[in-house]
Amino acid sequence: MEIPYTVEPRPDSGLANGKLGIWLFLASEVMLFGALFSTYILLRVGAVEWPHGELNVWLGAVNTVILICSSVTMVVAWAKLKMNDFAKGRLYIIVTAVLALVFLVNKYFEYAEHFGKGEGPWHSTFFAIYFTLTGLHGLHIIGGIVVMAYLAGPGAKLWKRNPDQFTNRVEYTGLYWHFVDLVWIFLFPVLYLL
């Protein structure tokens, strides 16, 4: 049995089911990260003093630039598929996944430096919330890479059968990816600069 409304919009919502689904998922993600941001505020307001300059601002800024570039490549991948250019669309998905991997490599070096100095989550309240927030964000990056690898790899077969459905999948992945970028846009100043 074919799943309905994967491409054509539902008459009541005017949306394909996947589009509404990914937005509801993102709404739950807002609450997940919101709870941790709220925790951060609570910890920071309650702290007698809050450390500054514990993190490498330049590495954080480079990672911000990487994620912004990956957001651009992701949305361009979708636009290329809309223009029926599968080769370029797939290429941009791969570039996005590579940028995501570079972000993780940077994060690995950053984490390794802190653990090398004994600055794990147990070291202070600041590092506890830093590792929790960036760790959860890192898991989202890994999730994004897995989905993009699937879309550029075995999942790409769908393009031949149903190009519109494949393009929609790329759009939903893009929406998730832009959300991951958006979270980092707030994490960077909150953790690295303030």
Added chain:
Amino acid sequence: MSDHPIDMSKSIRTYGIVGGLLLVFTVLTVAVNQIHLASIALAITVALIIACMKGSMVAAIFMHLNHEKKWIYGALILTVVFFIVLMLIPNLTVADTIGTVSPYTAAAEHAAQKAEK
């Protein structure tokens, strides 16, 4: 979003411009941090304003929220309401006095004990 190839080419140009602006704002965020503003409150305000501007650009242009269907706006309005409640929850820790002695009650009891002596 229109599927017309010419419209999509225009959109790709827009995505590039927005990406460039986001990079400029990132440089601005770091630059403001480097000049060390007068107070931490001012630094937090400026950094969060820039972050909100960047976030709005990502949401409006990359996530196409500038022209979406009303069901998605409805879901997001609910999310914003609950998010605001979530952000205000830390205030409850300040307002919560259960198990703690009010300074006024303590002062009154102290005065009463003194009077008894």
